[in-house]
Amino acid sequence: MRKYSKSIAIVLVILMFATAIIGCSSKSNKDAASSSPTAGASESPSASASASASTETESNTYPENGLPKDQEVTLKFGFWEAGAGREGIDFAMKSFSDKFPNVKFDTTYSPDIFKLVDTKIAAGDDNDMFDIFTAGGAANLNQLVDEKKLEPQEDLWDRDAYDAPGKKLKEVTIDGLYTGAQRYNKVSYNLPDSGWTGGLYYDKAFFEKNGWNQDPKTWDEFIALLDTIKAAGVIPITYPGVYSVYLEFGFGPKNFEIAEGNGNLDAFYKNYKSFGTPWYTAPETKEKWNRIYEMGKKGYFPDGVAAINHTQSQMQVMQHKAAMVVTGSWVQNEMKDATPEGFVWGYMGVPAKNADQTTWLRNGVQGGINIWAAKPDLNKKWAKEFALWLMNLDVQKAAVALSGSIPVRKDFGDDPARLDALQDAPKAVTAYTSQHKVRFENQTQDVTLTDPAWAQSDKTLADAIPAITNGKKDPGPVLEAAEKLLETALAKQKK
Structure with missing residues (x-):
C-alpha cells in the first residue's frame, strides 16, 4: 500500500x-602518460608522443x-x-x-x-x-x-x-x-x-460564487453535488467523447476503491494486474460502470458527448456551460491562451465510497x-x-x-522556488492530496498481451463509453463482449 x-x-x-x-x-578510458623512470632524464620521443596523445584525447572529449x-x-x-x-x-x-x-x-x-x-x-x-x-x-x-x-x-x-x-x-x-x-x-x-494526475478540474471562483461543495467526501455527497449543479442549469461533468478513454482519468481506479470498501482489495488488485478472469466482468468493475450508467441516465454528462474533443470539453468549463471536466493536470497549460480573467483551476477526486476510506486517483508518467x-x-x-x-x-x-x-x-x-513554479492545476492536486487519504493507480498490468483480440476488447468498451454516459447503453452486455475477446487473447497467448 x-x-x-x-x-x-x-x-x-x-x-x-x-x-x-x-x-x-x-x-572512455584515458591513456596514462608514461615517463622515464630515470631521474633527471628527458622523456623519450615515444613517451612524449603518448603524453601528447593523452592530453589531446582528454581535451577532445567531454569529462x-x-x-x-x-x-x-x-x-x-x-x-x-x-x-x-x-x-x-x-x-x-x-x-x-x-x-x-x-x-x-x-x-x-x-x-x-x-x-x-x-x-x-x-x-x-x-x-x-x-x-x-x-x-x-x-x-x-x-x-x-x-x-x-x-x-x-x-x-x-x-x-x-x-x-x-x-x-x-x-x-x-x-x-x-x-x-x-x-x-x-x-x-x-x-x-x-514528468508525471500527471487525473480527476475533475473546475473553476474555483465559479464554485465559490454558486456555493457549491468543492470537497465531497463520499459518493452520496458527490451525487448531491451533481444534482445541485444540474438544478442550476449547468452540465455537471464533461469529458472528450471523441477520446472516450479520457473518462478513465477521473473514474478509472474507482473499481479498486469499491473493492477496498468491500474488503476485497488484495484479491481484486492481484486479479487486475495479472489479467485474471473475470476481468471486465469482475463485480467491482461492473459496479463502477453501472454507477456511471446511472449518472448518465440522470443527465450528468453532456448530450452529444461523442462529438466533443478535449479542448472543446475544457472550453465548456471555461465558459461555465459545464462545472467540471475529466482531464489531467496538464489542463492549465493546454488552455493557457483561452483562460478567462479570474479563472482559477481547482481539483477534486471522485469519492466512490461512503466511509472514511482511501480515494483512488488515476496517475501516470509521461x-x-x-x-x-x-x-x-x-x-x-x-x-x-x-x-x-x-x-x-x-x-x-x-x-x-x-x-x-x-x-x-x-x-x-x-527549493521553495521550484515548488512555486508549479502551475495552479498541479498545485490544486497537491493541495487535495495533502488533505485527503489517497492512493495513486496507473492501471497498468504486469502481463503484456499481444493478440489482436486484446485490442479489440479494449476498443469494444471505449466505443461504448459515450452511449453509457448518456444513459443509452447498458454496460453489462458491453463488458461481457469485451470479456469474451479478452479470453480469446489469453488463450492464444498460452499457445
Whole structure:
C-alpha cells in the first residue's frame, strides 16, 4: 500500500508510479602518460608522443560522458506536441546544446506524431526514421523490442545524475519510479521525466460564487453535488467523447476503491494486474460502470458527448456551460491562451465510497524518449545522454513552469522556488492530496498481451463509453463482449 501524503513535498515524492526506462553511454578510458623512470632524464620521443596523445584525447572529449567534442551530431526528434506544449522540451534541447555545442536537434512537432512514427516504421527506411521520438509513439512497442528496433536504456538508472554527481539516477528520482518502471523482459526502453494526475478540474471562483461543495467526501455527497449543479442549469461533468478513454482519468481506479470498501482489495488488485478472469466482468468493475450508467441516465454528462474533443470539453468549463471536466493536470497549460480573467483551476477526486476510506486517483508518467536502434552508435550515445539530461532539476523546473507537468525528482521540493513554479492545476492536486487519504493507480498490468483480440476488447468498451454516459447503453452486455475477446487473447497467448 502506498501511504497518503501529508505535505506538498511528500506529494511530489509519491505522485506517480511508473512506466520508465533508461539507457547509458559508455565512459572512455584515458591513456596514462608514461615517463622515464630515470631521474633527471628527458622523456623519450615515444613517451612524449603518448603524453601528447593523452592530453589531446582528454581535451577532445567531454569529462562528463567521454564523448567526442569535435564530431557534429544532429538528432532527428519526433516530438508529440499535446497539452504540455513544446516550451518545456525546447528548454531541455537548448540547455543540452549549450552544454554540448556539437549536438543539435532537428525536431518535428506534431499532435499526430505517433501516426507519423508508425508511417516511418512501416516505410522501413532507417535513414529517414527519427533518431528519437516521444516515448510510446508507436503502435506496437513490444513488437519493436522483439525485433530489436529500440535501443535499451536500462543502464541509465545506474548513471550519476548530471546535476548530482555521486548519486545514481534511481536514487534521486521519486520513490517507486525505478522499482515500478514498466519494462519489457526486465529492460527499460524509455525514461519518464514528468508525471500527471487525473480527476475533475473546475473553476474555483465559479464554485465559490454558486456555493457549491468543492470537497465531497463520499459518493452520496458527490451525487448531491451533481444534482445541485444540474438544478442550476449547468452540465455537471464533461469529458472528450471523441477520446472516450479520457473518462478513465477521473473514474478509472474507482473499481479498486469499491473493492477496498468491500474488503476485497488484495484479491481484486492481484486479479487486475495479472489479467485474471473475470476481468471486465469482475463485480467491482461492473459496479463502477453501472454507477456511471446511472449518472448518465440522470443527465450528468453532456448530450452529444461523442462529438466533443478535449479542448472543446475544457472550453465548456471555461465558459461555465459545464462545472467540471475529466482531464489531467496538464489542463492549465493546454488552455493557457483561452483562460478567462479570474479563472482559477481547482481539483477534486471522485469519492466512490461512503466511509472514511482511501480515494483512488488515476496517475501516470509521461515524457521521455524512445531511441531507434538502427542509427549510428554516436547518435545513440548522445540520445541516451539527452534522456539522462531530461532528469536535471533545471529541466524539471522548466517542464513544471512551462508545460504544467509534475516533477519526478525527489529533491525537487527542497527549493521553495521550484515548488512555486508549479502551475495552479498541479498545485490544486497537491493541495487535495495533502488533505485527503489517497492512493495513486496507473492501471497498468504486469502481463503484456499481444493478440489482436486484446485490442479489440479494449476498443469494444471505449466505443461504448459515450452511449453509457448518456444513459443509452447498458454496460453489462458491453463488458461481457469485451470479456469474451479478452479470453480469446489469453488463450492464444498460452499457445
